[in-house]
Amino acid sequence: MIRQSKKSTSWTLVTLGIAMSLQLGRMPWTVLALTLAPFAWRVTAELKHWKPIHRIVRYIALGLALASLFMSYGNMFGRRSVVSLLTMMLTLKLLETYSVRDARLVLSFSFFLCATQFLFDQGILMPIYGGLVILSALIALTQLQRDEAFSDRTRKPVINLSTLAELRFSLRLVMLAVPIGLMLFMFFPRWASPLWGIPESTLDAKTGLSDSLAPGSIEQLFMDDSAAFRVKFKGQVPRISEMYWRGPVFWKFDGRAWRAGFMGSNIEANARPLARTAPWNYTVQMEPNERKWLFALKYPATVPHNARLSMDYQMFSRTAVTQLREYSVASDPNFIDSPELMQELRAQALELPDGYNPLSRRLAEKFRAQSSSDFAIVQRVLNHFNEEEFHYTLQAPPLGRDSVDEFLFDTRRGYCEHYASSFTVLMRMAGVPARVVTGYQGGWYNALGSYLLVKQSDAHAWSEVWLPGSGWTRVDPTSAVSPMRIEQGSLGALSQPRHILDFAWFRNMRNGLDIVQQRWNDWVIEFDAGSQSRLLTPFGIKDLNNGTLVVIMIIACGILIAILFPFMLRIRGPQKTDPLRKLWHKFLKRLEKAGFKWHASLGPMELGAAAALQLPDSAESIGRVTDVYARIRYAPTPPLFEELKDAIGQFRPTRSQSQRS
Numbered sequence: 294m295i296r297q298s299k300k301s302t303s304w305t306l307v308t309l310g311i312a313m314s315l316q317l318g319r320m321p322w323t324v325l326a327l328t329l330a331p332f333a334w335r336v337t338a339e340l341k342h343w344k345p346i347h348r349i350v351r352y353i354a355l356g357l358a359l360a361s362l363f364m365s366y367g368n369m370f371g372r373r374s375v376v377s378l379l380t381m382m383l384t385l386k387l388l389e390t391y392s393v394r395d396a397r398l399v400l401s402f403s404f405f406l407c408a409t410q411f412l413f414d415q416g417i418l419m420p421i422y423g424g425l426v427i428l429s430a431l432i433a434l435t436q437l438q439r440d441e442a443f444s445d446r447t448r449k450p451v452i453n454l455s456t457l458a459e460l461r462f463s464l465r466l467v468m469l470a471v472p473i474g475l476m477l478f479m480f481f482p483r484w485a486s487p488l489w490g491i492p493e494s495t496l497d498a499k500t501g502l503s504d505s506l507a508p509g510s511i512e513q514l515f516m517d518d519s520a521a522f523r524v525k526f527k528g529q530v531p532r533i534s535e536m537y538w539r540g541p542v543f544w545k546f547d548g549r550a551w552r553a554g555f556m557g558s559n560i561e562a563n564a565r566p567l568a569r570t571a572p573w574n575y576t577v578q579m580e581p582n583e584r585k586w587l588f589a590l591k592y593p594a595t596v597p598h599n600a601r602l603s604m605d606y607q608m609f610s611r612t613a614v615t616q617l618r619e620y621s622v623a624s625d626p627n628f629i630d631s632p633e634l635m636q637e638l639r640a641q642a643l644e645l646p647d648g649y650n651p652l653s654r655r656l657a658e659k660f661r662a663q664s665s666s667d668f669a670i671v672q673r674v675l676n677h678f679n680e681e682e683f684h685y686t687l688q689a690p691p692l693g694r695d696s697v698d699e700f701l702f703d704t705r706r707g708y709c710e711h712y713a714s715s716f717t718v719l720m721r722m723a724g725v726p727a728r729v730v731t732g733y734q735g736g737w738y739n740a741l742g743s744y745l746l747v748k749q750s751d752a753h754a755w756s757e758v759w760l761p762g763s764g765w766t767r768v769d770p771t772s773a774v775s776p777m778r779i780e781q782g783s784l785g786a787l788s789q790p791r792h793i794l795d796f797a798w799f800r801n802m803r804n805g806l807d808i809v810q811q812r813w814n815d816w817v818i819e820f821d822a823g824s825q826s827r828l829l830t831p832f833g834i835k836d837l838n839n840g841t842l843v844v845i846m847i848i849a850c851g852i853l854i855a856i857l858f859p860f861m862l863r864i865r866g867p868q869k870t871d872p873l874r875k876l877w878h879k880f881l882k883r884l885e886k887a888g889f890k891w892h893a894s895l896g897p898m899e900l901g902a903a904a905a906l907q908l909p910d911s912a913e914s915i916g917r918v919t920d921v922y923a924r925i926r927y928a929p930t931p932p933l934f935e936e937l938k939d940a941i942g943q944f945r946p947t948r949s950q951s952q953r954s
Contacts, residue, residue, distance in 0.1 A: 295393045295444045301436035302339055305396045306332070308429040309387070312403040313380045315410045315422065320377050321365040327358050328381045335387040346388050355385060376409045393437045393444075400430050400437075415617070417813040424467070431463035469861060472853045480846035482839040483822040501582045502540050502731055502752055507550040508692050508700075511731065512708040515687060517749035518803070521733060522579040522588060523811055524745040529572050531590065533735045534779050535626065537755065537767065538588040538747060540732035542605040544641050546721075548649040549696055551714065551729050554641055557605035565602060566594040566625035573624045578744075578814060580617060585610045588732060588747075590624040591767070597621065605728070605765075606630060617818045630765040634726060642726030642759060650697040650718065657722030667725045667760050671768055674719050678712065678773040681705070685712075685775035709771045709778070713754040716770040726759040730767075734779065742808040873925060873934070880918055880941050887911070887946035897923045911946040918944055 297305070310332070317325060331354065337343070358381045366374035383402055390396055407426040411419060501521065503510055522538075544554030571594040579587065587600055587608035596602050597620035599611045610618070634642075660677075664670040682705055689707040692699045697715045700707055713729050720727035734753035736745040755769040772779045826837045837845075881891055889904045901919030905912035918940045925931040 295441055296391055297393050297396045297437060298440050299339065301393075301396060301433055301440055302390075304429060304433035304436055305390070305399055306336060306339075306387070308400055308426060308433050309383060309403050311422075311429055312406045312426045313383065315414070316376055316380045316406070319373055319413070320380075323361045324358075324365050324377055324381065327354075327361050328377075328384050330354075331384040331388050335390075345391060351385070351388050354388070358382075358385060372409075372412055376406070376412075379406055379409065393441050396437055397434070400433055403430060415818050417810045427467060428460060428463045431466055432459045435459065435462065469857055472857065473850055476846060476849045476853060478820075479825070479828060480842050480849065482842050483825055501584070501749060502586070504541060504584075505550050505552050506541075506543055506710055506714065506729060506731055506754060508689065508696060508707070508711055508714070511710045511752045511754055512687055512689065514749045514752040515708070518800075519749050520580050520807065520810070521582070521747050521749050521751070522577050523807075523814075524578075524736065524747065525576045525743065526745070527574040527576075531573055531626075535590075536735050536745075537591065537730075537753070537769075538733040539591055539607060539730060540586050540588055541730075542603075542607050542757075543729040543731070544605075544644075546645060546714075546718065548646045548694070549692075551717075554605075556638065556641070557728075558603050558607065558609075560604045562602045562604050562606060565596075566592055566623075566628040568594040568623045571595075571623035571625040573626070574621070575624075576619060576621045578617065578619045578811070578819075579614060581615050583613055583615055585613055587614070587618075587620065589622045590626065592625055592628040592630060594623040594625050594628075595621070617814055619819060629763065631759065632762075632764050634759050634764075639726050639759075642728055643721050643724065645718065645721050650695045650722075652695075652698040652702055653715070653719060654722045656701065657719045660719070661723040664723075667758070670720070670723050670725055671758055671760075674716060674723075675768070675770060675773040678716075678770055683707075683712075683774045685709075685771065685778060710754040712770040712774060713756050716768070717756045720756070720758050728757050728765075730755055730757055734769075737804045739805060739808055739811075741805060742811050744811065746804055746807050873922075873937070876937055876941055877922060880922075880944065883941075883944060883946055884908075884915075889946075897926070908946050911944070914940070914944050915946070 313328070317328070320328065334346070362369070362374060362378055362381065366377070369375060369378065379402070383399060383406065386395070386399055386402075390399055403426060407423055410422065501514070541553060542557055543551035544557055545552045573590055575590075577588065587597065587610050589608050592606050593602055593608055596608065597610075600620070601609050601611070603609060608622075631638075660670055660673045664673050684706045685708070686706050687708060689711060690704045692704070697718045700711050700715050701719075710731075717727040717729050731752070731754045733747050733751040734755075735751050736747040738745050753771075755767060755771070757765045757767050760766050769779060825842065827835070829835075829837060877897075884891060884904055887908055889907050891900055891904070895903065897919045901915050904915050908915065918937070921932055921937045921940050925934065925937060
C-alpha cells in the first residue's frame, strides 16, 4: 500500500470540502452533523497526528449515518436524499483514506458530487464552483502522482512548491481542455429533453409558493430575493399596479388554511380571450420551481406548448418545471371570467366550516344589512380595512383557532395573506362568492436588459369575488391598508429594512447585476436541440441534423487537437526555482550591463577570473561573489546563503576606461 503524503492529504480534504459545500446547505441538521463529524475528525487527526480510527467505530458511524438519512428524508428516492447519501459516504471514507488509491477514489467521487449540484442550480456562479473543484482536485492528483513516483525511494526528495506554482500548472491543464469542452458543448447532439430528467415522483421540496395558504406562508418568502421568473414584453407594458402574476387559486377553507378545489384546477377553461386583440404580449423565462404552475397575467389568450389552462384560469404545465422554461403568452385583462356562475362552483365559493369565527360572521351580516348590492359590500369591507387601525407588517402575531376573528378584532397586524384570507371569509359570510388567488405582484424593471425581474419576495395573495355582470373580479384588500405595496412593490411598503444589508442602493445594484444571470440563461442554459440545429444559420447552413453535428464536432475537435498538441508537449509539472541559481543569474545580468559577455561553458571560478580581467575596477567584488558561490555549491561546510545574497546586493560593477572610451 502506497501511503499518501501530508500535502496530498491536505489537498484531498480541500477538494472534498469545496465539492460538498453547496450540498451542506440543503441537508437537515442531523444529517449535516453526521456528515461534518468525520470530516472534522480527519482534519484534526492530520493536525494532531492521531492514529486511524478502529474498524468497529467506522461501522457504528456508518449505521448512524444511514439511520439519520432515513429518519430525515423518509425514503431514498429524491435528489436531495441521494446526493446527501453520496456526501455522507465520502466523508466517512475519509476515516480510512490513508493510501494513494483511496485518496484517488475520494477525488474521483468529488468530481461526481460536484456534477450533481448542477441538478439543483445552474446559475452563473456554478461554473466558478466547478472550476474550483477541478483546480483543487488536479493539484491533489498531482501530489498523489508524486507520492506514487517516489514510493520506492528510501529518501524522498524534498519538493516544496508554492501553492501558486501548483495552481498555475493545474490552470494550464484546464485551459487546454476548455476549447475541446466548448466544441462538445456546441456540437454534441442533444435530446429534446434533458438526459438527466427526473421522474416527478422523486421531486423534493423547494422554496416558493405553496399548494396551500395559511397565515405566515407567503410572509416567509419576503426574505427570499432569488428570481422566480423574468418577463420581456412586446409592445405595451402594463403598470406595476396591474402586474398580478396569477398562480394557485384556492377555494376550500378549513378554518385556518386554504386549498385548491378539484373542479377549478382540473377542468379546463371553456373560453378564453382572442389572441389577436390581447393588449399584453410577453415572454416568461421561469426558474425551476418543481411545480406545474406557469405564471401569467390575467387572462391568458394563448397557452404554451405542453400546458393547459384550468377553469379558474391558472396555467399548468403537463410536467413539473424542473429546469429553466421559457414560454410566450398573450393576455387580455378585459376578458370576463364566468359571466354566469355554475351552481356547483357558487356553492364552493360560499362554503365555510361550521363553528369558526362567530364575531366575523356577525360583522359580515351587519355589512350585508347595510349594503344594497354585492359591490357595495365589497366597498364596505375595504373601507373598514382602510378606516380602522389595521397595519401591514411582517411582525404579525400568531393566530389561534378562530384566526379571522383574532385578526379582525384583536391583532389587526398582518401580511397580504392575512388580508386576503379574512376578506374572502367575510365575503362568503355576507353571501358573496369569493376565492383566494396567490402569485406574484409587481417586479423590478431592468433597463439594461429590457426585462422585468420578479423575485420570490414579490409573492402576493389577493381575492376574487364574483359580481353579476362582471364575473370574477380581482379585489386586493392589501391596497386598502398599504397602497404602496401595490404601486411600488413588496419592498416599498415597509419603512424598515429586512436585514442589515437591505439598502435600496444595494438591492438596485443586485437587481441590475441579474442581467448577467439572464444572459447566462439565454446563451447557455437554454441552448437546447433547437438552438443547436440553428447554430450555423449565419453561414447559410440551416437545420443541422445529428449526423451533421457529429461530423462537425469530430472535425472541429481534430483541428483543435492538432493546434493544441505542441502546447501539450511543452507542459511541464510545477517546478520550484533554485534560489541560489536565481541569485547567480542576477549576478550575471549585472555583469552583462557592465559589458562582460559570459558563456555557459565557464565555471564560476573561470567566469570570475575572465570578468576580473575585463572589469579590473570591480575585480575584488567579483572575486568575492564567485568565491562564496563556489563554496556554497561545492564546499563540505558551505557558508550561509545570506552571505552570497549580501555580496551580490552590494555588487555594482563599472565599465573599464577602455570600454567607456
